[in-house]
């Protein structure tokens with residue numbers, strides 16, 4: 378899959394921009410605060426209908442404007458689709474080939490991206506919800522069923538939590554309704570646990586090889602941690618463990634007014650030689666581990682989607698030392714489309730730049746060199 382063109386109107390610091398992208402490497406070069414990351418953000422937005430950035434204002438409409446637009450042309454084999462997102466302050470509309478798509482789940486598979494950004498160190502250092510969010514975004518991109526079941530799980534979870542509060546306050550309320558919700562919740566949970574476990578197993582098929590390719594060392598494993606133990610990931614074992622838990626901890630959950638166990642409390646960690654990188658990794662090891670994780674997603678996406686995702690790498694060169702930069706470029710040089718931002722091209726091996734599209738970015742203007 379390739380994104381061949383992108384158009385922006387009033388998106389962050391772009392009043393209007395029209396950018397043609399090459400099938401291979403696309404590199405956006407510019408000083409700080411010129412709009413490089415904004416371009417990657419626009420592509421992510423077009424793919425996922427939301428920003429991937431942490432710690433920036435979620436409103437992407439240009440200051441003092443009331444609406445914005447992102448358009449893109451995506452080529453998958455010989456099929457061309459035109460994607461468009463129109464944004465008003467509290468509303469966004471999604472279009473594929475000029476037809477409005479009402480459900481995000483029906484839109485999302487049109488453009489698949491894997492993003493690596495400097496914020497991603499948080500995937501190792503930050504709270505579990507950052508890691509869960511990552512799993513959800515990626516699993517949703519490759520499985521519409523996952524996205525739908527995940528949304529249904531969240532709805533049931535809210536209902537269950539509300540009903541726990543009702544039961545706590547009102548002793549004559551009917552607790553059999555809670556059992557009905559709990560059974561439904563368990564069925565969704567089983568599916569989510571199994572999909573996440575399967576995904577992390579697939580990551581482990583290649584993460585250590587990528588880590589070694591970039592870093593030279595070996596021994597990286599991702600470990601999945603549901604907050605409850607199962608005998609195995611067979612449906613019946615998960616079901617049994619959850620049923621047992623909810624029954625045994627009924628009073629406790631009543632007191633908290635909250636469902637305390639389930640995939641909404643999942644986590645995973647990065648172990649290097651059996652030590653958690655969150656506590657024992659250097660910044661360099663953490664960065665490389667996240668990068669290896671993202672690269673491991675490429676073959677998973679390719680396998681499911683039968684096409685390569687688009688790789689978006691923000692400020693990648695300042696994130697890595699010289700040797701690692703060129704090793705990374707070697708890894709992504711073939712077949713896959715990438716969009717990279719950087720403040721300079723110093724020390725980049727010329728052979729990687731020969732067939733790349735190179736753009737300069739200055740104050741919300743993009744020009745191809």
Ligand SMILES: Nc1ncnc2c1ncn2[C@@H]1O[C@H](COP(=O)(O)OP(=O)(O)O)[C@@H](O)[C@H]1O
Nearest residue numbers: 389390409410411412413414415437438439440
């Ligand atoms: N909603 C917005 N409207 C206009 N400009 C914005 C908006 N949000 C961010 N900016 C501007 O975008 C610029 C930062 O762009 P960014 O892509 O993060 O820069 P960099 O080139 O360093 O990656 C800043 O000048 C910032 O003021």
Ligand SMILES: [Mg+2]
Nearest residue numbers: 413414415692
């Ligand atoms: Mg930036």
